[in-house]
Amino acid sequence: MPRAFTPKVITANHLLEGDVIYMTDSGEWSRELSEAVLLTEQADAELRLIEAQQQTAVTVGAYLADAKEGEDGKPVPTHFREEFRRVGPSNYFHGKQAEA
Amino acid sequence: MYQYNDFDSAFLAERNRQFRAQVDRRIDGSLTEDEFRPLRLMNGLYLQLHAYMLRVAIPYGTLSSAQMDTLALLAEKWDKGYGHFTTRQNIQYNWPKLKDVPDMLDALGDVNMHAIQTSGNTIRNVTADHFSGAAADEVADPRPVAELIRQWSTDHPEFQSMPRKFKIAVSGAIENDRAVIKAHDIGIYIVKNDAGELGYQIVVGGGLGRTPMIGKVLKDFVSQEDLLSYLEATVSVWNQIGRRDNKYKARIKITVHEHGIEDILERVEERFQMIRPTFEGFDLELYAEIEKFFAAPAFRNVPTDAFDAAYEADTMFRSWVDANLTAHKQADYSIVTISLKKHGETPGDATAEQMRAMAELARQYGHDELRISHEQNVILPHVHKSDLPAIYAALKEHDLHTANIGLISDIIACPGMDYCALATARSIPVAQQIATRFDELKIEHDIGHLQIKISGCINACGHHHVGHIGILGLDRAGVENYQITLGGDATNSAAVGQRVGPGFAYDEIVPAIERTVKGYLELREDENETFLETYNRVGLAPFKGYIYPEAQANAA
Numbered sequence: 001m002p003r004a005f006t007p008k009v010i011t012a013n014h015l016l017e018g019d020v021i022y023m024t025d026s027g028e029w030s031r032e033l034s035e036a037v038l039l040t041e042q043a044d045a046e047l048r049l050i051e052a053q054q055q056t057a058v059t060v061g062a063y064l065a066d067a068k069e070g071e072d073g074k075p076v077p078t079h080f081r082e083e084f085r086r087v088g089p090s091n092y093f094h095g096k097q098a099e100a
Numbered sequence: 101m102y103q104y105n106d107f108d109s110a111f112l113a114e115r116n117r118q119f120r121a122q123v124d125r126r127i128d129g130s131l132t133e134d135e136f137r138p139l140r141l142m143n144g145l146y147l148q149l150h151a152y153m154l155r156v157a158i159p160y161g162t163l164s165s166a167q168m169d170t171l172a173l174l175a176e177k178w179d180k181g182y183g184h185f186t187t188r189q190n191i192q193y194n195w196p197k198l199k200d201v202p203d204m205l206d207a208l209g210d211v212n213m214h215a216i217q218t219s220g221n222t223i224r225n226v227t228a229d230h231f232s233g234a235a236a237d238e239v240a241d242p243r244p245v246a247e248l249i250r251q252w253s254t255d256h257p258e259f260q261s262m263p264r265k266f267k268i269a270v271s272g273a274i275e276n277d278r279a280v281i282k283a284h285d286i287g288i289y290i291v292k293n294d295a296g297e298l299g300y301q302i303v304v305g306g307g308l309g310r311t312p313m314i315g316k317v318l319k320d321f322v323s324q325e326d327l328l329s330y331l332e333a334t335v336s337v338w339n340q341i342g343r344r345d346n347k348y349k350a351r352i353k354i355t356v357h358e359h360g361i362e363d364i365l366e367r368v369e370e371r372f373q374m375i376r377p378t379f380e381g382f383d384l385e386l387y388a389e390i391e392k393f394f395a396a397p398a399f400r401n402v403p404t405d406a407f408d409a410a411y412e413a414d415t416m417f418r419s420w421v422d423a424n425l426t427a428h429k430q431a432d433y434s435i436v437t438i439s440l441k442k443h444g445e446t447p448g449d450a451t452a453e454q455m456r457a458m459a460e461l462a463r464q465y466g467h468d469e470l471r472i473s474h475e476q477n478v479i480l481p482h483v484h485k486s487d488l489p490a491i492y493a494a495l496k497e498h499d500l501h502t503a504n505i506g507l508i509s510d511i512i513a514c515p516g517m518d519y520c521a522l523a524t525a526r527s528i529p530v531a532q533q534i535a536t537r538f539d540e541l542k543i544e545h546d547i548g549h550l551q552i553k554i555s556g557c558i559n560a561c562g563h564h565h566v567g568h569i570g571i572l573g574l575d576r577a578g579v580e581n582y583q584i585t586l587g588g589d590a591t592n593s594a595a596v597g598q599r600v601g602p603g604f605a606y607d608e609i610v611p612a613i614e615r616t617v618k619g620y621l622e623l624r625e626d627e628n629e630t631f632l633e634t635y636n637r638v639g640l641a642p643f644k645g646y647i648y649p650e651a652q653a654n655a656a
Contacts, residue, residue: 016127016198018152057129060147079578081517085149089518091446091528094180094195095150 005042009033009075010052011085012062020085020096021059023052029059031096033086034074038067101164101469102247102393104212111255112209115216119143120202127199142222144215145201148521154193154201155218156208160228160246160270161189161479163470165459170211172455178204183455185440185448187474187512187561188267189227190218194519216254221262223253223335227269229279230473233394234435234481236427238272240290240298242279244391245327246270248383251390252328259335263342264350266335267307274301274592280474282306282315282594283566285352286334291321299323304334304364305356308560312596313353316361318368326376328383333372337364397467399430400484410489417492420503423545425488428481434488436466436480437473438495439502439510443539447513447531448476457498461491474563475512477505508550508617509535512563516556516573517580523556525573525580526606530554533610538617547617550631551590566590568632569616570597571609582609584616586643587635598640600647612647619646 010023011033021029022036027048030036039045045064052062070076077083088095104112119139126136140146144155156171163171171191175183178200179193186192196204208214217224226246233241249268253259259266266286271279274289281287287303300322306315322330341359343349356364410417426435438458440448450458458478462470465487471479483491495501504510511534514520516527531554538544553567557574564570570585581603588597604612617631623642624634635643644651 013147013151015133018147018196018198019150056132060133080580081149081575084517088150089194089528090526091518091532092180 005040005045006066006078007038007040007068007075008045008064009036009038009067010045010049010062011036011065011082012052012059015056015058015060018060023048023062027051031099033067033077033082036067036075038069038075039064101162102212102243102390108212109209112214112216115143115214116202116205116209119205123198123202138220141219142216143201143205144218145196145198146219146521148194148519149517150519151195152198152201153519154196154204154215155186156191156193156213156215157218157225158189158191158213158472159250160226160232160243161230161472161474162228162232162243163472164211165463165468165470167211167213168455168459168462168470170207170213172452172459173207174204175455176452182449182451184446184515185450185472185476185478187476187514187563188225189230189472189474190225191472192515194515221264221266223256223259223266223268226250226253227267227279227284227474229271229273229277230471230475230479231278231426231435231481232272232471233396234428234433235273235276235278236429237276238290238429239274239292240272241394242270242272242288242290244387244394245288245290245300247390247393248328248387249331251386252331252383258332259339262335262339263344264347266338266352268331277590277592277594278473280563280566280590280594282592283308283312283563283590284315286331287315293321297323300327302330302334305353305361306594307351307353308563308565309351310348310558310560311351311354312560312565313357314594314596315353316356318361318365324387325381325384326372329376329379330368330372333368333375336375337367337371341367396430397469397482399433399482401432402484402486404432404485407485407488410492414489416503417489419545420492420501421488423503423507424505428483430482432485434483434485436483436488436491437505438478438480438500439504440477440500441504441510441535442499442502443504443509443535444532445535446528447511450478454498454500457494457500461494465491475510477510504544506549506551507544508538508547508552509544510551511535512551512553512567514555514557514562516554516562520556522559523573524558524575525556525582527554527556527562527571527573530571530573530582530606530609534613537610537614541614543617543621546627547621548627548630550617550620552613553588553590563590564588565596566594567597568635569613571613574603576603580606582606582612584609584612584647586616586640587632589632600640600644601651602648615646615649616643619643622646
């Protein structure tokens with residue numbers, strides 16, 4: 001039996017800066033996971049991923065990452081890899097945690 | 101040190117010009133990422149978790165002070181003020197912006213450095229014993245031959261699209277291998293034959309990663325005049341029969357394993373006979389030219405009273421001397437290893453300010469030479485003993501005076517999931533916590549020589565297979581999990597460590613390492629028996645009781 005679809009966000013690295021970006025509901029790109037659109041329908045997610053991958057002047061390596069709705073209704077990661085991408089490395093206060 | 105000639109400089113400038121134009125075309129949209137990716141990888145530019153990463157080669161780990169100053173400049177001007185020295189004598193910058201990379205490469209080119217072939221399915225940066233040219237135990241300096249191999253392999257038309265990457269290392273001290281020769285695709289020991297002539301023992305098919313293999317001797321003795329053609333024959337045989345159908349079976353270690361060393365030898369010999377006449381002696385002329393650049397410095401002959409007095413009077417200095425110095429081939433000189441493993445810090449990282457301080461020490465006291473070890477430390481290879489007190493004082497000012505070389509806190513760790521896109525778990529924080537814990541316990545010097553090596557995924561950049569204690573970080577059902585191996589050996593008696601049993605969660609791994617070490621302290625015959633010697637004497641079983649005390653209790 002195929003596995004049930006779990007909610008996703010669309011994420012990529014920015015072409016120029018290389019940093020982590022997320023697709024928002026309006027199809028723009030944000031540096032914040034909290035501003036990402038949480039996609040709950042598989043067909044919708046796959047279609048929007050294609051749109052993301054076509055934006056080659058902005059994105060590199062766009063993919064669907066598992067996420068869930070947090071307490072405030074905004075997406076949060078379900079896997080530690082995505083948590084590191086959201087925050088930055090743990091050995092220095094660099095990356096997104098320092099920019100917030 | 102080797103200095104680029106007009107050809108080298110023109111080649112690099114042209115290559116950098118091409119890459120600048122490729123970056124421009126990627127930014128203006130003329131190139132897609134699929135088109136650009138192989139081009140950027142050919143020039144050492146990766147895309148990692150949080151940013152781009154530029155990997156710069158430090159051929160055979162040798163740097164001048166001017167080169168180290170430029171590495172500092174890159175860290176300061178285009179990165180976040182630091183660089184990470186890797187387990188293959190490269191330096192990685194974790195935060196460059198795409199548009200800045202061509203400027204970084206031009207700055208490197210000004211001091212004869214580049215990032216070519218630090219990625220991709222090519223012959224990678226040629227590494228060597230980090231004590232080359234200085235060690236008392238080497239038969240010859242491996243750097244001239246490493247430079248020869250660098251020139252032969254750079255942009256070699258036959259070897260730009262191989263089944264997989266290919267790593268070569270050279271050592272001049274077969275009895276005291278410091279370059280992990282037997283874990284390389286080709287490892288080379290400089291040896292003397294019965295007639296007293298220098299030549300090369302060729303080891304092939306070593307490697308770590310998901311299928312760790314210890315290299316096998318392909319040929320006991322290859323002469324200087326045959327070396328390049330023999331290497332070319334070996335790489336060529338693998339390039340033809342290596343498994344291109346399966347990425348995980350593509351390395352030469354699998355080819356050697358599947359075909360057997362005798363079959364490989366037969367194929368190499370046949371190919372060698374074909375290739376050999378095409379070399380026509382140019383490689384020998386080139387080698388003779390290169391060798392001139394690696395003449396020993398003009399050693400001084402002055403009293404060592406200042407050193408003797410400081411060693412007597414200053415216990416901190418004495419502790420550092422005892423831990424961080426190695427015998428030099430020249431009387432009254434020492435090899436100084438500068439630890440980039442301060443307890444609690446990231447293994448292998450140096451700030452721009454620290455890099456400049458080390459460059460200045462090399463200029464002032466070290467015949468302008470620095471080395472980077474695969475163990476992620478920095479070396480001043482030629483220091484007169486009378487200068488050691490001043491060097492120690494300067495290192496202290498820059499927090500570079502940690503006295504822990506070869507001890508439990510001198511940990512090799514890959515970047516792991518804090519940076520690497522391939523990682524399955526973090527390595528750096530595990531290294532930081534182990535070092536901090538054993539510093540608190542104040543038993544580091546009592547434990548003695550013990551190498552811990554940590555990888556954040558099965559690719560084994562942190563060499564965990566050959567650590568006396570190896571730690572491998574994995575993703576188990578969405579949670580970080582760490583496996584321990586014991587008994588690995590990175591020297592001439594190379595061995596792959598044995599897995600002890602079930603893995604440990606992130607917050608359980610440091611206590612498990614502490615129990616392992618406590619076990620060693622109880623199991624060793626006396627304080628002269630090292631961890632590895634104890635392990636080789638008693639085996640895995642007694643350690644298990646310490647590592648899994650609950651299982652032991654349940655079984656009782």
